[in-house]
Amino acid sequence: MAEIKRSFNDEMGFLKREDSTCYSIRPGFVTGMNVPGKFYVNDQLERLMIDELRSFSRQSHNAGGFLPAVKQIGNVAALPGIVKYSIGLPDIHSGYGFAIGNVAAFDMGLPDAVVSPGGVGFDINCGVRLVRTNLLYSDVQPVKETLAQSLFDHIPVGVGSMGIIPTKEQDLEEALQLGIDFSLREGYAWPEDKEHCEEYGRMLNADPGKVSSRAKKRGLPQLGTLGAGNHYAEIQVVDEIYDEFVAKKMGIDQKGQVCVMIHSGSRGLGHQVATDALVDMERAMTRDNIRTNDRQLACARIHSDEGQNYLKGMSAAANYAWVNRSSMTFLTRQAFAKVFNQSPEDLDMHVIYDVSHNIAKVEEHFVDGQCKQLLVHRKGSTRAFPPHHPLIPVDYQLTGQPVIVGGTMGTCSYVLTGTDKGMRETFGSTCHGAGRALSRNKSRNNLDYGDVLKRLEDMGISIRVASPKLIMEEAPESYKDVTQVVQTCHDAGISKKAIKLKPVAVVKG
């Protein structure tokens, strides 16, 4: 659908700052918007969004790459069946079809409503898990290098690495069906891990039959591996506690307490499920007369065969990712146990929580005073349910759901909690991380990896990387400032800061 070329000033006419944390996007910004858009930014983050739009409106022809994030929010608002608004969180940046950090909910009761794999992302159930210990930094500091090495030796990282926990095809089928229940049965997870996992580590509508054999073949050798890109395992220490009551409920009682954060997804299996679904759906779009503003927004009616097949396959891929994170938790517990010569139980290595930030969920939300069943797409965005929500664990009923927000390499990470305001305003969603500011290409060309490595060493961070050259792509300069992102969410009232962590060792692919 050809868009009319507007001047930058005319484009800005559709955007309005509503308050210190939020902008609205008026329908008409792109063709066919069914609902308005809105995005959460403070002054600094706003600049990045507006600059992107300015460069775009000055281009004489389509120079390639992605549309600006604000335009993508608009295009998503034009999808059939979307309710309330198309939402951008502060870490938003352009992506395939949907921007990363874009949340969109669709009314399951409307026959026209669609599901879109681009709204979930290629890395289905990419997510973060936080494991605590009862160690303090003073315990870890003398053995930091040994510990980092032990972690690097236990967890396979980087492109082309193979899982070390033996898995057969039949195991994979069961993993896809059972999620964390598979890991429990095999002895890799503790029962308490399941309690502290989103969806209790298993999406019940998963169907391994809807995952292609190509996806399974890609997934089999990679089970239990970390991956590459922005995936990591970090040893972190508690740097600040913003809410002592909440922190205590998470088993965090002092600064300097050591934790481990694992950020990983569904590897090649998830990527293939997404690719297969996109091909399937593009074919179905003509048949079902679905039009979108962007080819990358390939989608299908939720209740069509293609839609249902995708959701069942997506759930299976999500289960794979939970098995993956469970396997790596197991390996992490082993690595620590070996270095400290104590059992993981004695080290109190419990999972605080495990969140997903690339997923589509069927949830109940109030829309115009009515309780509706919505399909909520969260791509680069984390669920953040408030206190007393029935789907969150008993331990967190008073605090609200923990939200793990991984910072970028060498910067800090946060744990937040969900709020009632967030439930009302963003379908119970908040940010997921820092969000890219520079594309991977620009980072590679402008930054020197020697400098980046040296800076990390100067900060006292032990680093083990499979591919040193990729460090530039992951350098903090390539990303927005996670502290700003988290603060904006806090100020907007859609989530609350609980704990701040800083890394002391990083293991990356």
Next chain:
Amino acid sequence: MTDLLYHLLDEFLFSFSAEFVVCRRVEIIELDIVNLRGESSRKFDLERHPQGTEIKAITMHQMKVLTTTEVTTETGALPRVECSPEGDTIIASSPYECYVLVDI
């Protein structure tokens, strides 16, 4: 042409992910507008091959295949006009070019 390119790259990605095959040279056994059969192989070896970026998926978006006479995109084939935004400059030593967007 674009379909063929997409499936070829997708096959390489799949072979790498499932069987750790990487190759520097491919011998083409059969090639026509619709089919391609080739042969090559070498196993990815962590000892010899440094790890780089991981590719998640091949996409067809903004795919372009340029021969000396034609530019093929997802919308179809057009005659190649030199020095146009689509046709670009033809480099004498390598007149054949292709552009693919991959998700990393």
